[in-house]
Amino acid sequence: MRILNCIPDVSTGSVRRMGLDIGYAFETVSDEVRTFLFTPNTPAPGHLKALFRWLCDGTKPGLLVDINGQIVTSSHGIAALNGADGKMRGFTFLTDNPSYYPSRFARWPRNCLVGTVDRSFSGAAGYLLFNKPRYVFFPHGGPPDRRDTHPLVERDIDFLFIGNVAETHKPKQHADAIFPDEPQRRDLFLRSLEQLDQRRAFLEHTLLVARETPKRFQRKDIPLVANALEAYVNARQRARALALLEGLPVTVVGRISHPTLGSQASFDTLGFVPFDDCQKLLERSKVLVNVRPGFPTGGHERIFYALAHGCGVCTSRSELLEPDRQSHGHLEFHADDLSDLRETVLDLRDRVSSSGANPLAMFDHYEKHHTWSRRLRPVMEALMDPPQN
Known part of the structure; x- marks a missing residue:
């Protein structure tokens, strides 16, 4: 062919x-x-x-x-x-x-x-x-695994956080700003946010909320509101994650719109880094912190490129990745509200870089399921x- x-x-x-x-x-x-x-x-x-x-x-x-x-x-x-x-x-x-x-x-x-x-x-x-x-x-x-890369114990980046963090406001103020003359879309955005269920993707969740709302929505309203909801939740969660990681040695990659985030003394803030150059950072990292809700039965690309480089990964919950969490110890989920994020990334770093860690089991699982x-x-x-x- x-x-x-x-x-x-x-x-x-x-x-x-x-x-x-x-x-x-x-x-x-x-x-x-x-x-x-x-x-x-x-x-x-x-x-x-x-x-x-x-x-x-x-x-x-x-x-x-x-x-x-x-x-x-x-x-x-x-x-x-x-x-x-x-x-x-x-x-x-x-x-x-x-x-x-x-x-x-x-x-x-x-x-x-x-x-x-x-x-x-x-x-x-x-x-x-x-x-x-x-x-x-x-x-x-992701690509074929890089099992010949540096052992985790020799890597100089403890925690690598990758993700843009847009500035957000309180829900009603934010809804007024993005849908100023569209009260129905504004209402659907606020209802969808209030009833947020991270076990569903944003598009599916917004569609279900719209169906249960007495108001009638045009079909084109749903994807616009779902996109706005996804952007808002991602930005809020990533901002909260950076606040919770304050004091830890974190290398931060991405465009950070919040003036106070990413500037903590313990952070090494790099700004935007092209994806190919991020691969070099993954080679140096023990744990990738990937806060990206929206794929409850899938997974974000950074997860698999990180696993290919032997990193531990702390990420949003996913049905697809549950076997990884149970089988090889290099992947953990943070809680939907991020309340356990700090404890989870510290435990994960210590586990994957310990003398008892078994990266070959992770690489074998990755090659079998995720390339x-x-x-x-x-x-x-x-x-x-x-x-x-």
Whole structure:
């Protein structure tokens, strides 16, 4: 099978790195993989058409791969997939909440599979955004493990905190600011925040609250409110996490909008660091602190890249990661309200860097369950006989 892996050429974020690593995983199932790095919003249509012809000229149907639908939902991608007469199939990896991309999925090509990073995303997205695609659970993953990296006891970063922290206000003030002339959306935001259930993804939770509210909401209201809720909760939780970690030796990476956060004497605050450079920090770190609710049955990409580098990980609760928590001791969940965060990260650091730690068990579990090569198996199975939609 010929595979064309289309990756936005933005070097600072995680998408480019993940796209390249997914491409390396595809090379384990095909010896005809081409990578197309493109500038977002200007994907060189002439070059694309030549690559589409190459995809269709193989002995088996070719596979067009992209991230967040940037190519498969473009006019060129839709025309190619719809006009390929079965000679081309598509797969797009949604790296986050599908409510971030409603306009991109107003139309959908035939023979295209969507990978979602949380099990709940397919149902909520199907109701709110687009019903035609077929979905497969495709959680974030990581590269082959780096078990030859430095032992944890030799690493100089005790705690690595990665995440932007936007400034927030009290709930009503914040709702008034983001929905100043939209009382229904403002009301749904406040209701969803008041009834917050972190066992559900934000899109699913907001949809359920809207259904139980006497007021009628337009379908387009739900993703907008869910996105605002997700941003607010993430910012508040990360701000609280940094406050709770005060006094510990923490290296802080990310844009911090709060004037007093990140400046504690015990913190080494680096500001924004490109994702590829964060890999070098992971090589030096004992524990990654990853406060990122929103994937209750999935997992954020930093978790898996940290495990690949042998780090301990303290993160938000996830059904997908419960076997990791129980099996190898390198992963722990913090409480939803973060009340145990400080104690949890200290215990985790001491455990994973002790002489009795068994990193090989963690690496073996990671290789078996979480690499991008492992993630591709259900995708390739689902692509064997895609429906005509």
